[in-house]
Amino acid sequence: MAEQKQKQAKSVKKYSPKKACPKCGPGVRLAEHSDRRACGKCGYFEKK
Numbered sequence: 648m649a650e651q652k653q654k655q656a657k658s659v660k661k662y663s664p665k666k667a668c669p670k671c672g673p674g675v676r677l678a679e680h681s682d683r684r685a686c687g688k689c690g691y692f693e694k695k
């Protein structure tokens with residue numbers, strides 16, 4: 648069990664680069680879901 652200190656990336660999110668919401672603008676990013684991206688602000692979502 649000595650193989651745990653390999654990952655040094657701290658809070659690196661392994662999401663792909665997030666897309667901005669086309670309605671809310673570049674400041675609001677879409678949340679990644681398994682089959683779609685959704686905006687938590689205006690409710691916009693798009694299928695993958």
Ligand SMILES: [Zn+2]
Nearest residue numbers: 668671686689
């Ligand atoms: Zn939005």
